[in-house]
Amino acid sequence: MTPAEQIKGRxxxxxxxxxxxxxxxxxxxxxxxxxFHGEKTPSFFVSPARDGWHCFGCGKGGDMFTFLMEMEGIExxxxxxILAERTGxxxxxxxxxxxxxxxxxxxxxxxxxxxxFESNLKHEEEVKRYLKERGLSDETISSFRIGxxxxxxxxxxxHIKRQGYTDEELEQAGLAVxxxxxxxxxxxxxxxxxLEDALGRVIGFGGRIFPPNAKAEEGAKYINxxxxxxxxxxxxxxxFNKAKTAIRTARHTVVVEGYMDCILSxxxxxxxxxxxxxTALTSSHLSMMRRLADAVTFAxxxxxxxxxxxxxxxxxAYEQEFHVRVADIEGGKDPADIVxxxxxxxxxxxxxxxxxxxxxxxxxTEG
Numbered sequence: 001m002t003p004a005e006q007i008k009g010r011x012x013x014x015x016x017x018x019x020x021x022x023x024x025x026x027x028x029x030x031x032x033x034x035x036f037h038g039e040k041t042p043s044f045f046v047s048p049a050r051d052g053w054h055c056f057g058c059g060k061g062g063d064m065f066t067f068l069m070e071m072e073g074i075e076x077x078x079x080x081x082i083l084a085e086r087t088g089x090x091x092x093x094x095x096x097x098x099x100x101x102x103x104x105x106x107x108x109x110x111x112x113x114x115x116x117f118e119s120n121l122k123h124e125e126e127v128k129r130y131l132k133e134r135g136l137s138d139e140t141i142s143s144f145r146i147g148x149x150x151x152x153x154x155x156x157x158x159h160i161k162r163q164g165y166t167d168e169e170l171e172q173a174g175l176a177v178x179x180x181x182x183x184x185x186x187x188x189x190x191x192x193x194x195l196e197d198a199l200g201r202v203i204g205f206g207g208r209i210f211p212p213n214a215k216a217e218e219g220a221k222y223i224n225x226x227x228x229x230x231x232x233x234x235x236x237x238x239x240f241n242k243a244k245t246a247i248r249t250a251r252h253t254v255v256v257e258g259y260m261d262c263i264l265s266x267x268x269x270x271x272x273x274x275x276x277x278x279t280a281l282t283s284s285h286l287s288m289m290r291r292l293a294d295a296v297t298f299a300x301x302x303x304x305x306x307x308x309x310x311x312x313x314x315x316x317a318y319e320q321e322f323h324v325r326v327a328d329i330e331g332g333k334d335p336a337d338i339v340x341x342x343x344x345x346x347x348x349x350x351x352x353x354x355x356x357x358x359x360x361x362x363x364x365t366e367g
Contacts, residue, residue, distance in 0.1 A: 003089050004065065004080065010087040013051050013064050020071055035248060036060055036070060036292070073198045073244055073288045082199070102172075106230055109165050109173045110194075110202045116159050117147025117192040117205075124148050127191060127210055134260060135340035140267045143242070144193065149207060151189035174204055174225035186223070189214075193259045195224075195231065195277060196241045198288075204231035206238070206259055206277065224278040235284045238262055238275040244292055246271035252295040254327075254350055255281065255313070257306075261299075261335040268343035270350055281313040286320050297353045299327040299335055307363055314356045326359040328352075 001009075014030055017023060023030040023046060034044035034055040043057035054061030060070065068079045084091050121127060121141075127148050131141060149156065157167070157176055167183050170176035176183040190207030197203050204225030225231050239262040247253050254273040256262050262275035272293075276285065289296060298313050300306040310326055317324045327349050329335065338346045354362070 003084055003091055006089045007080075007083045007087050008051055008064065010089065011064065011083065012048070013053070013067075014046055014048055016064050017046055017053065017067060020067075034058060034060075037251060038249075070291050071244075073240060073291050078199075103229055105165075105169060106173045106228070107201055107203070109160060109169050109175070110204070110230070112160055112163055112165075113156060113173075113175055113205070114145055114147065114194050114202045116156060117149055117187075117194075118145055119147075120150055121146065121148040130210070130212065131191070134336065135264055135267070137267060140263060144263050144266075145196075145202075146263075147192040147194070148210070149185070149187040149190045149192050153184045153188065156185045156187070157183065172228060174228045174231065186225075190223070193238070195236060195238060197230075197236070198241055198244065200241045203236070204228065208259075222278070233277050233279045234282045235288075236277050237285055237288060238277045239266065240274050240288065242266060243272050243274050247289065247292045251293045252297065253289045253293055254297045254299055255289075256299045256335050257301065257309075258334065258336065264336045264339040265346065268339045268346050270347060280309060281316060283316055283320070286317055286322070290320050290322065294321070295323040295325070297325045297327055297350060299329060299350065299353075301334060302329050302363075307360075311360065324356045325353040326356050328354060328359060328362070 014023065021032050021035050023032050024042070026045065028049065030046040030048075031042040032044045032046075033039050033042050034057050036055065037058040039057050044053065044055040046053045052061065052063050053067055064083065065076060065079045068074070068082065069076060072079075081091065083089075131146065136146070157170055160170055160175070161167070167176060171178065171183065175186055177186050187205060187207040189210055191210050193206040193208070194202045195204040195206060206222060206224045208222055209219050224233065227233070238259055243253070243266070250272045252272055254265065254270055256265060256273060256275045258275055262273050265273035274289070286296075296317055298310050300310045300313070314324050314326065329338070329349060335346055338349065
């Protein structure tokens, strides 16, 4: 018997799906309003006899694994691991769960680092003042777990090692870098943005140099966790964990370029917003969104680089049969600056986004 079959033998599909949506008895089956598209009359049915579900409105269906994948925007191996842990099914070495122990330890290292950065921010009045000037509320700072990395070569490493972890684990988590004189902290004197996966687990960090006017030789403006066993920037969307419910409800995703753009868009009430993380938009990013909604609005910068990025993103989105729109951001500002000035103006720009052909024709005629 495979691990998937063992899980299904231990976990009732009705009880599992009821953990997400309210089901009503309908003969030998159960029904509900579909969580994957808006509807007033229930067309989503769960069949205990077939151990499956199907929506006659949007056509989606499958078993508990596909339901979890659709709801959480994850791939099958991750869904298998989650349900195996829930049901106590052991995943054998060589299978999808073989590296679970290593990844579990790295997740613990990153969670400890997140708490460390959050704690440091509480004592940095200048940094907190800067975040307030950028328009972030205390609630938003707490919700997105924003922190601060102090200006010390091994401050974080020494703290993490006191918790029982090793230099090797720090490197594997992307927190330390090997230099000629040994390992040192990757993030130093930076505002820290934890990168959470679809389940809300921290898998990496983005760091903005502080003070904001620091000289170029002091480091790049932004640095991110490198490729690790947990973090792959081509498959990661910042804010996706917090946006997924709103994306499902609105049947629509808004894509921006930066961490602050995403955070302040959420604060303004556009909660279906995500951001790419240190890379161009990829087909994998779009596949994550496509599981939850079939419409997307791109809100990139309107300079030449931003227009080019929008064009590439639009082409990729059409390949996956999205309904595509592009927001015309006025005045050369980014979404974060617009929200700071007037959050209603940002909401209106999203609402007034254009069909992609109309947008590019407008930009062409503007020269």
